[in-house]
Amino acid sequence: TDARSVNFGAGPSALPDSVLQEACKGLLNFKGTGIGVAEISHRSKEFTSLVAELENNIRTQLDVPPTHKIIFTQGGGTGQFSAVVLNMLARHRLLHPDLSDEQRVMDYVITGSWSKKALEEAKRLGGASVHVAVDAREYSKDSRSFDGIPAHEHFDFSADPALIYYCENETVDGVQFSNDGQSPASFPFHLLPPGSSGLWPLVADYSSSFMSRKIPRLADHAVIYAGAQKNIGPAGLTILIVRQDCIVDVDAAAKLGAVPVPITLSYKAIADASSLYNTPSTLPMYIASLVLERSRNLGGTEYFESLNRKKAQKVYSMLKEGEAKGVYRPKVREGSGSWMNVVFDVLGDNAEAKFLAGAEAKGMTALKGHRSVGGIRISLYNAITEEQTDKLVAYMKEFISQNA
Numbered sequence: 001t002d003a004r005s006v007n008f009g010a011g012p013s014a015l016p017d018s019v020l021q022e023a024c025k026g027l028l029n030f031k032g033t034g035i036g037v038a039e040i041s042h043r044s045k046e047f048t049s050l051v052a053e054l055e056n057n058i059r060t061q062l063d064v065p066p067t068h069k070i071i072f073t074q075g076g077g078t079g080q081f082s083a084v085v086l087n088m089l090a091r092h093r094l095l096h097p098d099l100s101d102e103q104r105v106m107d108y109v110i111t112g113s114w115s116k117k118a119l120e121e122a123k124r125l126g127g128a129s130v131h132v133a134v135d136a137r138e139y140s141k142d143s144r145s146f147d148g149i150p151a152h153e154h155f156d157f158s159a160d161p162a163l164i165y166y167c168e169n170e171t172v173d174g175v176q177f178s179n180d181g182q183s184p185a186s187f188p189f190h191l192l193p194p195g196s197s198g199l200w201p202l203v204a205d206y207s208s209s210f211m212s213r214k215i216p217r218l219a220d221h222a223v224i225y226a227g228a229q230k231n232i233g234p235a236g237l238t239i240l241i242v243r244q245d246c247i248v249d250v251d252a253a254a255k256l257g258a259v260p261v262p263i264t265l266s267y268k269a270i271a272d273a274s275s276l277y278n279t280p281s282t283l284p285m286y287i288a289s290l291v292l293e294r295s296r297n298l299g300g301t302e303y304f305e306s307l308n309r310k311k312a313q314k315v316y317s318m319l320k321e322g323e324a325k326g327v328y329r330p331k332v333r334e335g336s337g338s339w340m341n342v343v344f345d346v347l348g349d350n351a352e353a354k355f356l357a358g359a360e361a362k363g364m365t366a367l368k369g370h371r372s373v374g375g376i377r378i379s380l381y382n383a384i385t386e387e388q389t390d391k392l393v394a395y396m397k398e399f400i401s402q403n404a
């Protein structure tokens, strides 16, 4: 492991060394079965007990109430852009069979590239009209960038939508809702309409912040989902927390005119089969189970919340120092900055390339921002330690002194 760089990549991203070492053993001989985890039947008792452990580790560490099921699937966050629409439209169809597609509405909160992508998929699928509850670009400094969470007065929700969609952490743009319930950048739960079922159809993409801290108002969500490849494990596993009233008979809804749902996207098909309707992503699930076992031993989401807060504070305060000296320019307004993905520009000719090369020379890698926005992106997922963060912050400071 000496030759390993510190990986600040946005996903797939760093995994703890201890987990990778343990996973090597499981690849050869899983739980003493004499065969590796990538070779064993997903229906073996050893593997089904792993699924139960994985679920239990999520349920206990996030305090998921019995009203919600935890299900495992594939297809990534992008698969869920489609699945949430199809399942929530089926639910709404069963509640309101007589509405036309125009009368049926889906609300989208747009705070960055990923919620925008989800919106595009909702429009593609049809079956309802789409209402943008807010588009953060309209309230940004330059009127076209995603640079923060808009003020609550700008949110406008429909009365009884089939779903209300938001992305909790925008991985590309570095914008995240606050988790303290007080700050202006918190999600405006108090503005949500009660809706006809009395339960909010609230859907949240937690792909890049899942298990990094507690989820505010988790029990009030219809669906929370996350691809595993940031905080939890390798790509190929998608984790869902779904309130039971959103696990509906999609075939009954289709008979009433709803869009038919491919079986691998049906929450009911997956949930009824305890996430083993078809072959799941066994190897990613194994590694995720090791990651979450380690998290539990360290103190769960409380531990990571305090660690991640500290890491983010250190980076943002150095960023501020660099801003004051004219070396760095944050891309996100104060108060909306993500704990997981810190994005900024390095000012000056060729300065960004110099910053990246200097970091590489010190064994710190994958700091280049997403191609759509450029600049630097520092991803501080759970596997990044405080010492690794300190090393980066020291480098940011050195870079300021050499370039101010």
Ligand code: PMP
Binding pocket: 011, 075, 076, 077, 078, 079, 114, 167, 169, 170, 171, 172, 205, 206, 207, 208, 227
């Ligand atoms: N949502 C968010 C917030 C993401 O960061 C990503 C991937 N980086 C996605 C959705 C898409 O996920 P996937 O690549 O697993 O389809």
